[in-house]
Amino acid sequence: MTGSCERIDIGHNCVEVACDYTKRKHVLRLSSPASNTELLLQADDTLTMAHWIRDLQTHAIAQSASESNISPHQGKSRKLPATSPRKSSATEATLPPSPKSKTWKGRVAKQFRRIQAGAGSPNSPHPPYPPGTNIGVPLQHCVSSTFSEFVPLLVELCTNVVESKGLEIIGIYRVPGNTAAVSSLTEAVNKGLDSSVLAQDPRWSDVNVISSLLKSFFRRLPDSLLTTELYPAFIQADKIEDPVQRMNTIKKLVHELPDHHFQTLKYILQHLKRVVDNAEVNKMEARNLAIVFGPTLVRAGGDDMVTMVTDMSHQCRIVETLILNVDWFFDESESLNPVDTVELSTGVDHHGPTNPSLLLNNIHKMEGIQQSVSAKDIVSSILFAANRKINRSVSSSKAFSSHSTQGHLSTSASTSKIACSLPPPPSSTATSPTNPQPPGSSNEHPTSSPSCKPPAPSPHSPVAQCISQSVMFSGNIAKKLQSPEEEQEGGGGGVSPSGSSGAITSYTGLSANTQERIRRFEQETLAMLHKEYKLNMDKDSKRELELDDKSLDSSTLSSNELRPSSESISSNSLNLSRLSSSCATSPSPSLQRSPRSPRLATRSSSATHMKRLKTGKELENESSPASGSTDSLTLQDVTRSQSQHILASDEGSQRRGSVTRVHSRQC
Amino acid sequence: MPEQSNDYRVVVFGAGGVGKSSLVLRFVKGTFRESYIPTIEDTYRQVISCNKNICTLQITDTTGSHQFPAMQRLSISKGHAFILVYSCTSRQSLEELRPIWEVIRETKGGANELASIPIMLVGNKCDETENREVSAAEGEAEAKSWGCHFMETSAKTNHNVKELFAELLNLEKNRNISLQLEKKGQLKGTRKLKEKCMVM
Numbered sequence: 001m002t003g004s005c006e007r008i009d010i011g012h013n014c015v016e017v018a019c020d021y022t023k024r025k026h027v028l029r030l031s032s033p034a035s036n037t038e039l040l041l042q043a044d045d046t047l048t049m050a051h052w053i054r055d056l057q058t059h060a061i062a063q064s065a066s067e068s069n070i071s072p073h074q075g076k077s078r079k080l081p082a083t084s085p086r087k088s089s090a091t092e093a094t095l096p097p098s099p100k101s102k103t104w105k106g107r108v109a110k111q112f113r114r115i116q117a118g119a120g121s122p123n124s125p126h127p128p129y130p131p132g133t134n135i136g137v138p139l140q141h142c143v144s145s146t147f148s149e150f151v152p153l154l155v156e157l158c159t160n161v162v163e164s165k166g167l168e169i170i171g172i173y174r175v176p177g178n179t180a181a182v183s184s185l186t187e188a189v190n191k192g193l194d195s196s197v198l199a200q201d202p203r204w205s206d207v208n209v210i211s212s213l214l215k216s217f218f219r220r221l222p223d224s225l226l227t228t229e230l231y232p233a234f235i236q237a238d239k240i241e242d243p244v245q246r247m248n249t250i251k252k253l254v255h256e257l258p259d260h261h262f263q264t265l266k267y268i269l270q271h272l273k274r275v276v277d278n279a280e281v282n283k284m285e286a287r288n289l290a291i292v293f294g295p296t297l298v299r300a301g302g303d304d305m306v307t308m309v310t311d312m313s314h315q316c317r318i319v320e321t322l323i324l325n326v327d328w329f330f331d332e333s334e335s336l337n338p339v340d341t342v343e344l345s346t347g348v349d350h351h352g353p354t355n356p357s358l359l360l361n362n363i364h365k366m367e368g369i370q371q372s373v374s375a376k377d378i379v380s381s382i383l384f385a386a387n388r389k390i391n392r393s394v395s396s397s398k399a400f401s402s403h404s405t406q407g408h409l410s411t412s413a414s415t416s417k418i419a420c421s422l423p424p425p426p427s428s429t430a431t432s433p434t435n436p437q438p439p440g441s442s443n444e445h446p447t448s449s450p451s452c453k454p455p456a457p458s459p460h461s462p463v464a465q466c467i468s469q470s471v472m473f474s475g476n477i478a479k480k481l482q483s484p485e486e487e488q489e490g491g492g493g494g495v496s497p498s499g500s501s502g503a504i505t506s507y508t509g510l511s512a513n514t515q516e517r518i519r520r521f522e523q524e525t526l527a528m529l530h531k532e533y534k535l536n537m538d539k540d541s542k543r544e545l546e547l548d549d550k551s552l553d554s555s556t557l558s559s560n561e562l563r564p565s566s567e568s569i570s571s572n573s574l575n576l577s578r579l580s581s582s583c584a585t586s587p588s589p590s591l592q593r594s595p596r597s598p599r600l601a602t603r604s605s606s607a608t609h610m611k612r613l614k615t616g617k618e619l620e621n622e623s624s625p626a627s628g629s630t631d632s633l634t635l636q637d638v639t640r641s642q643s644q645h646i647l648a649s650d651e652g653s654q655r656r657g658s659v660t661r662v663h664s665r666q667c
Numbered sequence: 668m669p670e671q672s673n674d675y676r677v678v679v680f681g682a683g684g685v686g687k688s689s690l691v692l693r694f695v696k697g698t699f700r701e702s703y704i705p706t707i708e709d710t711y712r713q714v715i716s717c718n719k720n721i722c723t724l725q726i727t728d729t730t731g732s733h734q735f736p737a738m739q740r741l742s743i744s745k746g747h748a749f750i751l752v753y754s755c756t757s758r759q760s761l762e763e764l765r766p767i768w769e770v771i772r773e774t775k776g777g778a779n780e781l782a783s784i785p786i787m788l789v790g791n792k793c794d795e796t797e798n799r800e801v802s803a804a805e806g807e808a809e810a811k812s813w814g815c816h817f818m819e820t821s822a823k824t825n826h827n828v829k830e831l832f833a834e835l836l837n838l839e840k841n842r843n844i845s846l847q848l849e850k851k852g853q854l855k856g857t858r859k860l861k862e863k864c865m866v867m
Contacts, residue, residue, distance in 0.1 A: 174684055174731075174732045176759075291704075291705040308738070
């Protein structure tokens, strides 16, 4: 501190992290547009810096609120009841004598810099936040609501409008308000939030405008509601397969949020819950709201589109989870770690409805079957199992011969293999939909799967047909591709019979048209596989030679893995079909047994949810061409290169990743 | 990035709930759903053929619920042709399209270039006569002022849906006659019945 220890007007200053100042770390900037000065302060660490920023901003708010009548240098009294009571004593105009200053060590550099604002300094690229601004500024900067210092007043006002007028409007939060009205209202709000004036503004009565304003508020927060800092952790947490663990992790993360974010999140989620409670009228279920709010509330810093697209399904799922379980997430009394019954039921309840419905969408698109309970169970089980198996086969593909290399490169092929090798979960769910077996038991009779043989002369015959097609794809391709793998695995004996028989018998019950479609699909798939096989043979031949010696060992290993993995699949199928509450007591046994499972689980769930991103809109009674199943089988490809899907769509057919859908029209 | 000649991208824009997905699904699958599910983003592919070559018609169904300018700009810069959908039952939804159209105009360059880009303004839900807020004439006038083409559709009753896409591809011939004529000519007649598995 040199002779420049003059008084600094915090109220008129804008506080921000001096991220463009790279010479030192943890530097924050106090810039005063009025006097053209900038003050760079260095803190010990990020945390200290964050504290400083928060405090300084709070002061600025308090002062700006009172500045209309009182000179900034005496800004001790506050006009707005909304401002923080906590900070009232510290509204001094000088650099705050806050207790935190003690934590600054003597060596901390305090640099005064006077920079002419007109000089175009690179140090001030960010526009300062004018006092009273409510949109586009950090939460801490916003005027507080009437009930909590941490929740912005604007949020309170908007949610009040929506709850009083908008709960019964179809598509509330989905249908945008008038853009011009929203932007002019944004301007008005940034000039000051006087609720009595705003109440007379006709734009406040347009619920769609208000809902858009609220969304815009959250979207324009410099730091997203779930914070940029915790964003990666949230996304990772959402990828946890075990529902209980996932819920617990998310809850823990939520409680790590800064006060402002935590309280605002709590408030907005409670509000959204009330919207969802009226879903019968407004048609905005938790999932719909999550699609609308997910990318708004949960976003990474910056405009990284790849991240945005890649994580979008997770963003939505996080928000959906939060909305559905808002009471549990914000119940602070409950301890986080012990898995008690409440948490269990919460986790399973949530997981149940989400995943099967996603898969179901996919299925309906595939076969256009009518909705039926066992249809859901069977097909979603197959698909889910298939996805998991794909992951497994990917991870252990090096161990297999060229055939399995081929398989893992072509998703269709690996999916097929799986569908055929894993009839048990579907069969158990189909035959005893209300009386689920424990996860392990269904596994022990892999070949007893009568329901896989089509077509059952029952009300569920479309279902059976659907299954048979799935199995059949698997059957034919598997016959050609899988035999080497079976030899290696040794334990695959129980697998192959069911696979091939499925392939043969499944043709019988189908219409000629369907059969034709399937054959064509198989032919094309095989042709494609063959092509790819050739391509990859060259690449892989060297590696295979090297791996040749090891492959024996690893194949043994993989056969050991087979069982745990399929157990986990069956348990998951049961979970998915919401048949079993007993499953919940032993969630994911596979996680302990199979060393690879955690990673696989992550991939699998991401696959599932990417799927949702693609097909979240399908309806039960759609009839669709067989290519729909192609779509579902190429799901994994989509996941593997999601970024390519949008960013690199130019590559089109050259990249398997961009093969999102192949829809053919039935003319 | 080199232009892929056998990939033709159509992007569908519009406010939330106007029926973008319904239109696309009606065209791609011939079905209509009553459910109410917002879209994040979907891409549909349809194989069409042009002079014995396979050409992929790629239809991107965008979200109307949350518009991230960056996403929008990306879609626009990638798109070859655009469908701007509003709902005849909501004047607001028509007004929502103006900023999108302006972004398209900015992204796609000058007036000459813009004129060569197929853009269709579409008033969907034209079957809902009771709730109609925007008349066909108004829509047409708006389209004229934007310099794009206009059509009223109903995904529910399957009115004008196929025509919409046919017309859109038809417009493309203005830009590159030799290439686009094929597309147009082939659209209805020789669309392959056979589904293509594109796993590479």
